[in-house]
Amino acid sequence: MKDNTQKPILVILAAGMASRYGSAKQVESFGPFGEKIIDYSIYDAIRAGFGKVVFVIREEFLDIMRSNVGDKLPDTIEVTYVYQDFDLSKFGVNRIVERQKPWGTGHAVMSAESAVDGPFCVINADDFYGYDAFQKMASFLREQATDQQMALVGFEVGNTLSDFGYVSRGICEVNEDNHLQSVTERTNIYRKDADIVFEQQEIETILPDNTRVSMNFWGFTPRIFEIARALFPTFVEQNHENPKSEFFIPDLPDYMVKQGLANFFVLPTDAKWFGVTYKEDKRQVQQSIEQLISEGHYPQRLWLEKKVVDESIYLDF
Template sequence: MLRNEMYSKKPILVILAAGMASRYGSAKQVECFGPFGEKIIDYSIYDAIKAGFGKVVFVIREEFLEVMKTNVGDKLPDSVEVAYAYQDFDLKKFGVDRVVERQKPWGTGHAVMSAEQEVDRPFCVINADDFYGYDAFQKMATFLQHQANDTEMALVGFEVGNTLSDFGYVSRGVCEVNATNHLQSVTERTNIYRKASDIVYAQEEIETMLPENTRVSMNFWGFTPKIFEIARALFPDFVKQNHENPKAEFFIPDLPDYMVKQGIANFSVLPTDAKWFGVTYKEDKDQVQQSIHQLIERGDYPQRLWPEKKVVDESIYLDF
């Protein structure tokens, strides 16, 4: 596809929905939070469509297909193109001959790689279980439509103080940002929590403080298909180094961090002061429901996101 053709189409939204939800305990991707059974993922898609996205790609486990179609995909407006990609244990398609026994796939970077066949233009990656708000989608859509290219990509940077759970630790990509709001590095921290009035992350039993306004990645990235080339180059070596570690994960932030440090691409950090909420733990559910109710009461969202689709009996058209 020629460059002008690629950028003339509406950007794609890639939703990572193959997670095992080990801390939550069930398939939170299809947990109901809105008044008509809406999921968090529904609100993200609603905001994305409003902001100008034209296609949605769900990255899921193959056995989850019918659940995702019935609960989410089939309810979306017909004007939105919908596709599904599978994150699985087949490493050969990524140039890895080694057979590795694992209980779960290889993380968010691996999930993005799994969507390659459905992505032909600038795209945004988000988590299925995070509520980001319209501001994030609007800023990213504008960037992807007017600024993105193979050397200029982006992420939405949330303030870490706006992204924590009251019920346990969270994982965030901690960003180092320069004076021009460009990413210098991003490091995945898997154990961030509040301790009294402070925010800390723990690593090997050592706690390090984080300022309240530290920019973090919530896996809200803006890429071009160039990212697949980078991922394919790095992933085989990652598997080689970590094949005996069943918990090793190939994280999305590893890719931009590498690209920035190698001078391959710049990443603009699109700031937002929006308050994130999500369901890392079962105890988060009540707060998420209350937050969505407040947004509906404020007029940010309609009571029912998607109009009920009429079922057409196609048999009436067969005799002509």
């Protein structure tokens, strides 16, 4: 296998339970040959120059993830699996907390620490981001990322909605230098007539269509693990009696920015995100993928045969 230590690492969060969708979205088929959304993300990441994929999963999902995704990937890509579980002692927390779900996306990132030794990107397994996002992030991680300079791909909120219900998004405040100032989680965002609104305490607030939002497409260095380890024990102590509390990724950059520890560049994209928040979204996702294939952005079948072409980019399917 080629040495990929200088290439960015892709960390895929695939341990969450799909409470609104109702099934394991991570291994749901959407492409013409059973491809998952995660397959298209990995395909785009390889083309953009990523060299390693780390899956953050529940241990009981290992065989499913391997057979459905990991074992189909080209041999030029290093693949690692790490587990998000309920053992808090490895994060310096001695308290035992009974929960049905893990502690959220920030906790998931912490679970990947043992497999990450350089600049890395974090994405959700069930979101379709498009090649532009991976290309911009890979370039940033190779050329600009430091412990004081990290990044987020900022999508336009108008390109991230579902036709079938509300969505949650991290609303970004960005300054004139494209530096992130804050991320505020809004949980009830939807289109109402010609406007996009979010609802809080029965009050509707209009959001411009081009408002930048976080879709959990972050670029970090391993410094983020130190920050998470410092904040997580306090979060557990404050929330151990709340079984639905979650330690979110945006809490970490938000803290770092406000404490002057790092700048986060917001890398803009006008790509249309799509995903499956609700069961009804599935057909629209399938149609979107069909259109991208017809336009030549993706082959009909992603992982047909393992053939390495041009700097280990897996192109011939």
